[in-house]
Amino acid sequence: MAVDRTSPETGVLADDEGLTDTGRYLFDLHGHLVIEDVLSPDEVDTLNELIDQQELPEPPKDSAAGRFNDFLEWGEPFCDLLDHDVIMAVLEELLGDGFRLDHYYGIYLREGTGTLNLHGGGTPYDPPEYFHFEDIGMVNGLTVVSWNLRDTGPEHGGFCCLPGSHKANYPYPDTIAEAHAGATTLEEEPDELVVPEGPAGSVTIFTEALTHGTTPWVAEHNRRSLLYKYSPAQQSWSSSYPDPPTSVDLTERQETLFEPPYHHGRPSLFEDTE
Numbered sequence: 001m002a003v004d005r006t007s008p009e010t011g012v013l014a015d016d017e018g019l020t021d022t023g024r025y026l027f028d029l030h031g032h033l034v035i036e037d038v039l040s041p042d043e044v045d046t047l048n049e050l051i052d053q054q055e056l057p058e059p060p061k062d063s064a065a066g067r068f069n070d071f072l073e074w075g076e077p078f079c080d081l082l083d084h085d086v087i088m089a090v091l092e093e094l095l096g097d098g099f100r101l102d103h104y105y106g107i108y109l110r111e112g113t114g115t116l117n118l119h120g121g122g123t124p125y126d127p128p129e130y131f132h133f134e135d136i137g138m139v140n141g142l143t144v145v146s147w148n149l150r151d152t153g154p155e156h157g158g159f160c161c162l163p164g165s166h167k168a169n170y171p172y173p174d175t176i177a178e179a180h181a182g183a184t185t186l187e188e189e190p191d192e193l194v195v196p197e198g199p200a201g202s203v204t205i206f207t208e209a210l211t212h213g214t215t216p217w218v219a220e221h222n223r224r225s226l227l228y229k230y231s232p233a234q235q236s237w238s239s240s241y242p243d244p245p246t247s248v249d250l251t252e253r254q255e256t257l258f259e260p261p262y263h264h265g266r267p268s269l270f271e272d273t274e
């Protein structure tokens with residue numbers, strides 16, 4: 001079954017075969033993509049209810065600290081996102097078969113939380129977080145799939161980036177970084193920074209080679225995004241490897257995502273799977 005994912009401005013960005021020509025063009029150009037309506041409102045509600053059941057403490061008003069971990073233990077709906085059909089073919093194109101879950105965490109932010117500093121970028125070169133182009137197409141290091149469970153974007157805040165900076169030949173200027181770091185409202189953010197619209201149910205995919213960060217969170221509702229970070233088969237950004245959940249039975253393909261980093265003899269994520 002073909003799964004069309006549309007964005008009002010640009011049309012279909014990905015289907016069950018992966019990126020469309022438009023999606024591929026835009027990811028290469030910008031280093032990020034938002035695919036809307038991937039999760040139905042019911043699926044979003046289920047995930048949010050499971051998070052509510054955890055009775056997490058109120059997030060601190062510190063963007064770097066507004067994190068929660070180990071949520072794969074909270075139920076199958078979180079594990080189903082690991083290899084959601086809409087992202088698998090996209091990740092195969094960006095990372096190659098055999099990519100692995102490098103690490104994961106959730107972000108929750110409340111009104112009045114400040115910025116997370118800009119980081120990443122095409123220059124200086126960062127060995128685990130790269131973007132380059134070869135005869136096989138786009139080649140990426142650590143790549144993020146961020147599931148938006150609450151509306152994020154230019155009215156609310158959230159993920160922000162300098163589009164195209166994954167290919168930058170110069171480091172990002174201090175002036176932009178400092179203007180971002182000092183912003184307490186979205187209006188104070190530098191013009192160069194983009195805050196993509198990420199409605200609840202959408203997924204934001206970006207290469208960590210992109211210069212990115214987080215804007216002040218100005219919405220009345222708390223932000224909730226689930227970040228699954230994937231590396232190519234042979235490498236790890238993190239110093240430890242994530243454990244599969246003990247409370248949920250994973251499919252064979254999901255288990256394969258927890259293989260440690262290596263190349264030779266690695267099982268395929270796309271052949272002979274359940």
Ligand SMILES: O=C(O)CCC(=O)C(=O)O
Pocket residue numbers: 107116146158159160212213214215225
């Ligand atoms: O706000 C975001 O989604 C970006 C978060 C981020 O860059 C990080 O956690 O390192």
